[in-house]
Amino acid sequence: MIMNRSCSSNAYFWLMSFFILSVAVRSQLSPYFYAKTCPDLFGIVRREVQNALKNEMRMGASLLRLHFHDCFVNGCDGSILLDGDEDSEKFAAPNLNSARGFEVIDRIKSSVESACSGVVSCADILAIAARDSVQLSGGPFWFVPQGRRDGLVSNGTLANISIPAPTDTLDTIISKFNNVGLDHKDVVTLSGSHTIGRAKCASFSKRLFNFSEIGAPDDTIETDTLTELQNLCPESGDGNITSVLDQDSADQFDNHYFKNLLHGKGLLGSDQILFSSEDATATTKPLVQFYSENERFFLMEFAYAMVKMGNINPLTGSEGEIRKNCRVVNS
Ligand code: HEM
Ligand SMILES: *[C@@H]1O[C@H](CO)[C@@H](O)[C@H](O)[C@H]1NC(C)=O
Ligand SMILES: *[C@@H]1O[C@H](CO)[C@@H](O)[C@H](O)[C@H]1NC(C)=O
Ligand SMILES: *[C@@H]1O[C@H](CO)[C@@H](O)[C@H](O)[C@H]1NC(C)=O
Ligand SMILES: *[C@@H]1O[C@H](CO)[C@@H](O)[C@H](O)[C@H]1NC(C)=O
Numbered sequence: 001m002i003m004n005r006s007c008s009s010n011a012y013f014w015l016m017s018f019f020i021l022s023v024a025v026r027s028q029l030s031p032y033f034y035a036k037t038c039p040d041l042f043g044i045v046r047r048e049v050q051n052a053l054k055n056e057m058r059m060g061a062s063l064l065r066l067h068f069h070d071c072f073v074n075g076c077d078g079s080i081l082l083d084g085d086e087d088s089e090k091f092a093a094p095n096l097n098s099a100r101g102f103e104v105i106d107r108i109k110s111s112v113e114s115a116c117s118g119v120v121s122c123a124d125i126l127a128i129a130a131r132d133s134v135q136l137s138g139g140p141f142w143f144v145p146q147g148r149r150d151g152l153v154s155n156g157t158l159a160n161i162s163i164p165a166p167t168d169t170l171d172t173i174i175s176k177f178n179n180v181g182l183d184h185k186d187v188v189t190l191s192g193s194h195t196i197g198r199a200k201c202a203s204f205s206k207r208l209f210n211f212s213e214i215g216a217p218d219d220t221i222e223t224d225t226l227t228e229l230q231n232l233c234p235e236s237g238d239g240n241i242t243s244v245l246d247q248d249s250a251d252q253f254d255n256h257y258f259k260n261l262l263h264g265k266g267l268l269g270s271d272q273i274l275f276s277s278e279d280a281t282a283t284t285k286p287l288v289q290f291y292s293e294n295e296r297f298f299l300m301e302f303a304y305a306m307v308k309m310g311n312i313n314p315l316t317g318s319e320g321e322i323r324k325n326c327r328v329v330n331s
Pocket of ligand 4: 214
């Protein structure tokens with residue numbers, strides 16, 4: 001096909017306009033959403049997250065993970081924060097005895113309500129708290145688009161289906177990301193979250209003893225790491241004991257997670273397969289390698305990927321509601 005210069009730049013212009021418009025229309029979120037209605041919002045959230053981290057550094061990781069588990073189930077609508085019965089998200093397999101930080105969100109919400117009552121959604125508070133958690137752990141800053149409204153249902157069945165499990169294959173993990181509009185690059189970039197936080201023995205102990213029914217440990221685990229983890233998590237021991245996800249710098253938001261993967265030191269099965277599985281060669285492995293050598297790129301792309309994740313299917317306008325209490329829908 002022959003195209004003259006003006007025609008091709010014209011096409012480029014329309015393509016870019018379309019792209020910018022569709023992003024704006026699709027997200028309908030803005031970093032200035034509460035500039036007039038709740039000007040102190042950022043200061044309030046920052047102070048509360050700071051206090052929580054002073055008390056327990058791990059809480060930053062827990063708040064980041066809550067935002068992820070919120071966004072993957074019916075979009076970022078604060079649904080994970082709702083109390084409920086055994087069919088609710090809190091009781092679903094990925095969250096039960098594992099998701100934490102709800103009391104911190106309650107504290108932030110009540111401070112925000114004192115300053116500007118009935119204005120700020122729980123979904124937005126969670127998105128801002130996740131950003132502050134990353135930054136206060138030494139990670140990047142980004143502007144958090146806001147204007148999400150709170151959902152009315154918590155769907156545990158959907159949480160079971162949508163949130164990736166540490167025992168999933170790489171294909172399954174990538175397709176669970178695809179289902180919410182994220183790609184295989186986002187899998188790698190966002191998995192970099194595991195540079196902070198902890199996991200229970202129950203989340204990875206299968207790898208240590210009887211992996212995939214072969215009656216032997218996962219052979220992608222480095223030998224000293226294997227011995228340490230077997231001692232921490234004996235086969236018949238308490239599955240609630242925890243290990244740091246990044247043994248190199250547990251609470252520091254850096255690229256050591258990726259360096260670890262190069263040396264067989266990923267904690268979860270879903271971590272190590274990003275580098276070691278056969279399927280990884282054509283999908284995730286090159287980016288793991290790249291991030292392990294380029295911390296700045298990782299931190300920058302992490303910020304972009306968090307905005308992308310935060311844009312998953314938000315309720316906007318008059319959809320949903322602004323919850324008064326993050327644990328219950330307004331009556
Ligand atoms: C790629 C698929 C992923 C899988 C299979 C996965 C799985 C897990 C598991 C099993 C744990 C430990 C939970 C426990 O034992 O209690 C964990 C912890 C964590 N995950 Fe992921 N995760 C994934 C992606 C992500 C993403 C996208 C984020 C954030 C954007 C994230 C953030 C975290 C954080 C910060 C922790 C530590 C939480 C804490 O210490 O309380 N993960 N993840
Ligand atoms: C989610 O999965 C767990 C574990 O398989 C199961 O016990 C639970 O009933 C499921 N929850 C829902 C709401 O389907
Ligand atoms: C929960 O999600 C499942 C799976 O998408 C769906 O079939 C079900 O109708 C949903 N339940 C509610 C209460 O929305
Ligand atoms: C490993 O697990 C499989 C299936 O769960 C079981 O049949 C086998 O006996 C186990 N092997 C060992 C050595 O425990
Ligand atoms: C972990 O602790 C919870 C709550 O105390 C308990 O219900 C669960 O059985 C424990 N899980 C394991 C694997 O020990």
